[in-house]
Each structure stands twice: as C-alpha cells, then as structure tokens.
Amino acid sequence: MSKKQIETLVGLFVFLGMLGIFFLALKAANLASFSFNTTYPLLAHFDNVGGLKVGAPVKSAGVRVGRVASITFDNKTFQGDVTMEIERQYQFPTDTSAKILTAGLLGDQYIGLDPGADEKNLQPGETIKMVQSAVVLENLIGQFLYNKAAEAPAKEGSGQK
Amino acid sequence: MSEFLARLGRHVLAVLQTLGHASAFFVDLVRNAPQSLRRPYLTTAQVHAIGNRSLVIIASSGATVGLVLALQGYITLSRYGAAESLGLLVALALVREMGPVVTALLYAGRAGTSLTAEIGLMKAGEQLAAMEMMAVDPRIRVLAPRFMAGVISMPLLGGIFSAVGVIAAYVVGVLMIGIDSGAFWSQMQDGVDVIKDVGNGVVKTIVFGIASTFIALYIGYESEATPEGVAQATTRTVVVSSLTVLSLDFVLTALMFSTP
Numbered sequence: 001m002s003k004k005q006i007e008t009l010v011g012l013f014v015f016l017g018m019l020g021i022f023f024l025a026l027k028a029a030n031l032a033s034f035s036f037n038t039t040y041p042l043l044a045h046f047d048n049v050g051g052l053k054v055g056a057p058v059k060s061a062g063v064r065v066g067r068v069a070s071i072t073f074d075n076k077t078f079q080g081d082v083t084m085e086i087e088r089q090y091q092f093p094t095d096t097s098a099k100i101l102t103a104g105l106l107g108d109q110y111i112g113l114d115p116g117a118d119e120k121n122l123q124p125g126e127t128i129k130m131v132q133s134a135v136v137l138e139n140l141i142g143q144f145l146y147n148k149a150a151e152a153p154a155k156e157g158s159g160q161k
Numbered sequence: 162m163s164e165f166l167a168r169l170g171r172h173v174l175a176v177l178q179t180l181g182h183a184s185a186f187f188v189d190l191v192r193n194a195p196q197s198l199r200r201p202y203l204t205t206a207q208v209h210a211i212g213n214r215s216l217v218i219i220a221s222s223g224a225t226v227g228l229v230l231a232l233q234g235y236i237t238l239s240r241y242g243a244a245e246s247l248g249l250l251v252a253l254a255l256v257r258e259m260g261p262v263v264t265a266l267l268y269a270g271r272a273g274t275s276l277t278a279e280i281g282l283m284k285a286g287e288q289l290a291a292m293e294m295m296a297v298d299p300r301i302r303v304l305a306p307r308f309m310a311g312v313i314s315m316p317l318l319g320g321i322f323s324a325v326g327v328i329a330a331y332v333v334g335v336l337m338i339g340i341d342s343g344a345f346w347s348q349m350q351d352g353v354d355v356i357k358d359v360g361n362g363v364v365k366t367i368v369f370g371i372a373s374t375f376i377a378l379y380i381g382y383e384s385e386a387t388p389e390g391v392a393q394a395t396t397r398t399v400v401v402s403s404l405t406v407l408s409l410d411f412v413l414t415a416l417m418f419s420t421p
Binding site for chain 2: 003006007009010012013014016017018019020021023024025027
C-alpha cells in the first residue's frame with residue numbers, strides 16, 4: 001500500500017473514532033444541557049435530610065436550577081447542613097422555602113425550592129430560613145398505627161353508651 | 162521440603178526481577194515516546210496496522226454486545242415495568258464498563274499478539290541488533306511508534322465499540338421490540354453524564370491502551386529468539402494483558418464510580 005493510501009485510511013479511522021466519541025457525548029449523554037454557568041452557594045439546615053445525596057438536583061417548578069454540593073452534620077445544632085450550588089442566572093427571594101422531595105414514588109430525593117414574595121434576593125452564602133425535612137417512611141407508618149390505636153378505644157367507649 | 166522452598170524462593174525472586182526489568186522498560190518507552198513525533202509517518206503506519214485492522218472485529222463485537230445487552234436488559238426490566246429505561250441501562254453498561262474492557266480484551270488478542278509476534282520475530286531475525294550496529298536506536302525507531310499508535314488507537318476503538326453498541330441496542334429495542342423511541346433517548350440523555358460516565362470511560366481506554374501495548378511490546382522484546390519462544394510469547398501476551406486489564410478495571414472502577 002502506498003504511503004498516501006495508508007495515511008488516508010488512518011485519517012478515516014481517527015475520524016470514525018472521534019465520531020463515535022462525539023455521538024456518545026452528544027446523543028447518549030447530557031452534553032446538550034451541559035451548563036458552564038458559574039454558581040453561587042446557598043445553605044439550608046434540615047432536621048432530617050433523609051436519602052438526599054451529594055450531587056442531587058435542586059429544582060424549582062420542576063426545572064433543575066442547581067445541585068447539592070455538600071451535606072454535613074452540625075454537632076452544635078444537631079441538624080444536617082446542606083450547601084447547594086445554584087446557577088448564577090437564577091435569583092430567589094429571601095423568604096424562599098426548601099423541601100426535600102422524592103422523584104416519583106420511590107425514586108431519588110431532591111431539593112425543591114418554592115419562591116416567596118420578598119423583594120430582596122438571597123445573597124451567596126445566605127441560609128434559607130423555611131425548610132421542610134424529608135419524610136421518613138418508618139415515622140409515617142408509626143404515626144398511622146398510633147392514630148389507628150387511638151381511634152379504637154374511642155369507638156369502643158361510644159359503643160358502650 | 163527445603164528443595165521446594167528453595168525453588169519457591171528462586172521463583173519469587175525471578176518474578177521480582179522481571180517486574181523491575183519491565184518497569185525500567187516502561188520508563189524507557191515513555192521517555193522515547195515523544196521522539197516518535199519526529200517521524201510521524203512511522204506512527205501513522207502503525208496506527209493503520211493496529212487500529213484500522215482492528216476496526217472490523219471491534220465494530221462487529223460492539224454491535225453484537227449492544228444487541229445482547231438490549232435483549233437481556235429488556236427481559237429483566239420488563240419484569241419491573243421499567244422497560245422504558247432500556248436505553249439508559251445499555252448506555253451506562255457500555256460506556257462505563259463493557260466498552261473499555263471488552264475493547265481492551267479484543268485489542269490485546271488482535272493487536273497485542275501481532276505486536277508481540279512482530280517484535281519477537283524482529284529479535285529472532287536479529288533485525289534489532291542490526292539496527293543497533295547502524296547506530297539507529299531500535300527503541301525510537303521500532304518500539305516508540307508502536308507504543309504511541311496503541312495509546313492513540315485504544316480510545317478511538319473504545320468509542321466506536323460503545324457507539325455501535327448503543328445504535329445496535331436502538332435497533333433491537335425500538336425498531337424490533339417496540340419501546341418508545343423518545344423514552345429510549347431521553348432517559349439515556351438524562352442519566353448518562355458526559356464527564357463522569359463518557360469521560361471516565363475514555364480515561365479507562367487510555368489506561369488499558371498504555372498497559373496492553375506496553376505488555377505486548379515488553380513480552381515481544383524479551384521473548385526467546387526461537388519460533389517456539391515467539392509462539393509462547395504471543396499466548397503469554399494475551400493472558401497477562403487480559404489479567405492486567407481486568408485488575409486495572411477493578412481499581413479504576415473503585416476509584417471512579419464508588420459512592421463515598
């Protein structure tokens with residue numbers, strides 16, 4: 001094979017390889033929605049972070065606006081401190097509330113932000129004041145059983161009258 | 162008994178010596194690798210021999226693995242009503258693990274053995290010694306271009322394997338089984354991260370390429386200068402390369418994908 005033919009074939013091979021990798025990056029992965037935006041941090045303190053993981057999405061109105069950057073335990077307040085990185089183009093009022101929600105019925109957990117009505121916006125590093133912790137399934141079941149047990153003697157009492 | 166222990170001790174020392182010799186060879190190889198850029202045609206010819214010639218087996222294996230993953234994945238996923246996630250399953254399996262590892266194993270079998278046999282025969286035919294006599298460094302002329310070619314080809318082959326696998330899974334899942342095409346691609350795009358999944362897969366292929374090519378070149382270089390020696394060397398390349406690739410895969414997966 002002549003030198004020119006070999007070089008052409010190798011060029012074709014390299015081109016095919018690059019095409020494969022680009023196809024994976026664009027079509028199979030999320031490069032299209034890859035954002036190079038800078039972010040600013042917001043803090044929130046939860047009594048129970050549930051199954052929230054680092055890297056979980058932060059959504060508002062169902063649209064992802066940021067990610068959970070770190071989750072640490074505060075030994076003084078015995079709460080979970082969550083640091084979120086919110087994309088710089090999204091500003092939230094100071095009375096925004098943060099809830100830990102579950103995607104689907106048994107899916108991964110994420111943070112949902114409900115905006116308030118204040119005129120001032122949260123500055124980088126500020127804490128979100130209104131929070132709602134994660135729902136723990138065992139506590140829910142325990143509450144349900146306790147309510148059921150509390151109903152039963154009340155019904156017996158009214159039946160004996 | 163003492164004879165057995167003595168033999169065991171000698172064997173362990175021999176293994177350690179081989180390890181040291183191989184490490185020196187590797188350092189030499191890496192040091193001479195940039196020199197191959199001075200004669201780019203040598204590297205190009207080697208990329209043709211290593212990469213182009215492996216395209217057929219890599220692409221067809223990629224298609225088959227994609228088809229099988231799609232079929233098996235569909236059977237299990239439909240049990241839990243999650244058949245829509247087939248695209249995500251196949252893409253993650255291919256891009257993170259199957260692509261790099263299977264490509265590396267096939268590469269070791271096809272390109273690794275040809276490298277070992279070529280270097281071994283060059284040594285048996287005293288071509289390398291003749292080059293040294295002419296004050297041409299065989300490491301720069303012969304070994305470095307092959308090493309660079311291997312390191313360049315592996316990521317490209319891995320990318321082709323995974324891409325062809327995903328397309329084959331699309332053909333089976335959407336066109337043959339009837340999963341919704343929109344769900345197939347959107348679940349995949351939601352769940353596959355460019356840097357964490359595709360990027361880590363590419364890093365894996367680069368590491369496997371360095372390891373397999375280095376092992377193939379070393380075993381070829383150190384083979385006995387006889388036909389039997391060359392034959393033994395080629396089988397040893399496949400075995401050692403495969404074991405190394407699988408162990409490296411475990412280490413890299415633990416580093417890249419384990420949750421803290």
